[in-house]
């Protein structure tokens with residue numbers, strides 16, 4: 001029997017799932033439930049080789065979406081092949097340094113991290129609890145976005161603010177996208193045929209959310225995101241780093257509430273805010289080619305800040321065995337990789353334009369010249385990483 005794992009990524013009004021063969025990484029079925037709780041609630045399911053199926057579940061909540069998905073798996077004779085469920089959980093605080101089989105204690109500990117990720121953890125918990133009810137005969141495993149970065153040293157994770165805020169409130173840098181950074185660093189070591197323990201890597205996950213990490217011997221030693229996923233790089237709608245006094249300035253000078261500032265920095269900033277056009281890099285690249293100056297400016301700020309952060313992440317590594325580009329932008333945008341490596345000439349990067357153009361889907365492509373500090377495109381696969389972790393945790 002194949003060792004299939006059901007991977008669940010549950011948001012407040014959406015639920016993404018895939019059935020993953022933890023040995024091969026193949027995903028016979030994937031899907032997404034959206035607009036949960038709304039009249040337009042819908043489940044779309046894609047089986048390999050088949051067209052997408054759309055099932056309306058008007059006003060359906062997570063339980064209805066999940067029972068619809070499980071019915072479908074039953075019809076496809078896949079339900080009995082599910083050995084465990086792997087749940088993506090955004091915040092594991094300092095408690096979770098690894099993926100963990102979920103029991104009542106673990107549920108309480110995840111709940112105790114809710115204040116650190118109020119938009120994400122409560123939704124992740126809804127997914128876990130609903131799934132546990134409907135699939136009570138298999139183990140459930142939590143895989144945390146933060147766990148990979150728990151190896152960061154104090155000098156990387158502490159903010160220079162009163163120490164008791166860390167000790168008493170847990171205010172520190174945690175980092176996110178850990179599953180992706182871990183996957184691409186392992187995949188690159190595999191491709192190179194070198195032990196991960198011997199490699200000093202920088203991984204840049206550039207999607208709608210963006211973060212980069214210094215990975216030494218397979219362990220994260222610094223990253224760009226912090227207490228929340230707002231810190232660090234310019235993202236689709238998130239600002240990344242700004243002057244910490246900006247909040248005070250906007251509240252006192254522009255009479256914004258603190259919630260309005262939070263929404264501004266998380267939902268209206270980044271590429272969208274700078275370009276006044278879109279959070280989508282494809283749209284901005286096209287607009288820039290068509291002469292839109294503001295779109296060009298947004299891309300320039302994105303690349304400049306990214307290059308500065310990558311240079312900073314080289315500090316704890318000493319030398320770089322590989323820079324990895326991944327995520328929707330990192331894997332697909334020839335132009336962004338070209339611009340960023342040009343800005344990073346100081347670190348010895350020299351792009352190979354032909355290889356940069358041909359790198360992309362289903363390749364682990366070297367995109368630099370032989371004498372250069374090496375840079376690669378590696379396609380991320382968070383679902384497979386979650387499935388592998390789940391398999392390992394139940395064993």
Ligand code: AMP
Pocket residue numbers: 206207208209236279280281282283285327328329332333334
């Ligand atoms: P993700 O969150 O990983 O799905 O990445 C989404 C981002 O990847 C969006 O900004 C997309 O515009 C960007 N993206 C996807 N394909 C391309 C492409 N061919 N060129 C540039 N950006 C792309």
